[in-house]
Amino acid sequence: MKIAVVGTGYVGLVTGTCLAETGNQVICVDINQNKVKMMQEGKLPIYEPGLELLFHRNINQGRLHFTSNLAEAIAEAQIIFLALPTPPGGDGSADLSYVLGAAKDIAGLITDYKVIVTKSTVPVGTADKITAVLEQHTKVEYAVVSNPEFLREGVAVEDFMKPDRIVIGTLDERARKLMGELYAPYVRQGNPIIYMDQRSSELTKYAANSFLATKISFMNEIANLCELVGADVDMVRRGIGSDERIGRRFLFSGIGYGGSCFPKDVQALAKSAAEAEYDFKVLNAVMEVNDIQRKILVQKVRKYYGGDLKGKKFAIWGLAFKPETDDIREAPALYIIDELLKEGATVAAFDPEAMPNVKGVIGDKITYTKEQYEALEGADALLVLTEWSVFRTPDFDKLESLLKAKVVFDGRNLYDIQKMIDCGFYYNSIGRKVIG
Numbered sequence: 001m002k003i004a005v006v007g008t009g010y011v012g013l014v015t016g017t018c019l020a021e022t023g024n025q026v027i028c029v030d031i032n033q034n035k036v037k038m039m040q041e042g043k044l045p046i047y048e049p050g051l052e053l054l055f056h057r058n059i060n061q062g063r064l065h066f067t068s069n070l071a072e073a074i075a076e077a078q079i080i081f082l083a084l085p086t087p088p089g090g091d092g093s094a095d096l097s098y099v100l101g102a103a104k105d106i107a108g109l110i111t112d113y114k115v116i117v118t119k120s121t122v123p124v125g126t127a128d129k130i131t132a133v134l135e136q137h138t139k140v141e142y143a144v145v146s147n148p149e150f151l152r153e154g155v156a157v158e159d160f161m162k163p164d165r166i167v168i169g170t171l172d173e174r175a176r177k178l179m180g181e182l183y184a185p186y187v188r189q190g191n192p193i194i195y196m197d198q199r200s201s202e203l204t205k206y207a208a209n210s211f212l213a214t215k216i217s218f219m220n221e222i223a224n225l226c227e228l229v230g231a232d233v234d235m236v237r238r239g240i241g242s243d244e245r246i247g248r249r250f251l252f253s254g255i256g257y258g259g260s261c262f263p264k265d266v267q268a269l270a271k272s273a274a275e276a277e278y279d280f281k282v283l284n285a286v287m288e289v290n291d292i293q294r295k296i297l298v299q300k301v302r303k304y305y306g307g308d309l310k311g312k313k314f315a316i317w318g319l320a321f322k323p324e325t326d327d328i329r330e331a332p333a334l335y336i337i338d339e340l341l342k343e344g345a346t347v348a349a350f351d352p353e354a355m356p357n358v359k360g361v362i363g364d365k366i367t368y369t370k371e372q373y374e375a376l377e378g379a380d381a382l383l384v385l386t387e388w389s390v391f392r393t394p395d396f397d398k399l400e401s402l403l404k405a406k407v408v409f410d411g412r413n414l415y416d417i418q419k420m421i422d423c424g425f426y427y428n429s430i431g432r433k434v435i436g
Ligand SMILES: NC(=O)C1=CN([C@@H]2O[C@H](COP(=O)(O)OP(=O)(O)OC[C@H]3O[C@@H](n4cnc5c(N)ncnc54)[C@H](O)[C@@H]3O)[C@@H](O)[C@H]2O)C=CC1
Pocket: 006, 007, 008, 009, 010, 011, 012, 029, 030, 031, 032, 035, 083, 084, 085, 086, 098, 101, 102, 119, 120, 121, 122, 149, 150, 151, 152, 153, 260, 261
């Protein structure tokens, strides 16, 4: 099939590459000419495990192309994917200007039947808004389909190639058939394509992200309660996760959810609910808990030093909002660094992938080190903020010799309490016993 993908951020690039991988001809278009040039030269603009191999293979085999010319991208496409940003507007609702702007541009260019698909996360009613724009600007036949994306950064290729489910929102028979054919190679694991109307499909995406964020905020509150009543959140997590109705995944307490989607999507769903005059109480609590959780580690640090962080030096391991990505959008680490700097502390940080992005945002306000142990030199304490594998089994002797004091604040519960007792550390994590 011939496919155009409009917007080559995370989702567009993964979508385009993975659709080419099953034999489709894909043209990706982006307004960022530097990015397009880079991709035309065979360079990937993002770090995503497993993507590079597929990216090069499909470029080399002539199935994956990049352009900054929308007309060229969509001329022969049967299906046009919109993978454009939907950032929060000033009032928290999703900003649809990219999506509706592209729909208008596309309407002015199409000459034959096209299926126009929203991959972007968009509020209920967006397909109707796109349809209204198209109706106003073209006489050509088209169908508007909602096809939300559920991939996670860091495992995006696997999520796209072997999805738990594919949701296709359309009542247009011709579009439904084309989308079914396009996705047939991806349902070989036996996981279903679920067809529905556009509105249900649009809401499914927000409901999925908001439900996952709810699980996280719930577990963060359980962790906070554990600390007050002398229970251990790891035990509670294992105890409840073995109940299949609850499930083992997404029950890890920490320093709050971040990333480009959970914060904005929970907020956007709450806003959509408010517009429908529905007070979605659970979502408001989920956001409030997350705001508190992002600051919890700094509160612990502050308490340990009797409220005075002036002149203290902290080593930070992990800046990305989660491991296996260089993405720092809404990363808890940024909030924590901001608080520490405001209180007169200094920071030396290491992250395997995200340091250039952090440097782009906060520059030289902190020091970046070449490897993880260098960050510890002369630091008063270590703060672990992202659960990269390299931080899971550190050399504790090195920790002891490089840190000024044997103090570790762990926002991701990586270390075994007994091990920390044996090594004689002061160790404070989330929802577990404080030792030392
Ligand atoms: N990042 C993720 O893991 C996921 C994101 N989503 C959703 O997918 C959508 C896109 O997200 P990301 O890929 O993260 O965004 P992004 O911000 O990484 O990329 C968007 C791209 O669109 C380009 N662009 C903007 N206006 C354009 C236009 N008029 N024509 C062509 N290109 C244009 C930008 O230059 C940029 O390269 C959002 O709605 C997001 O909520 C959904 C699932 C996962």
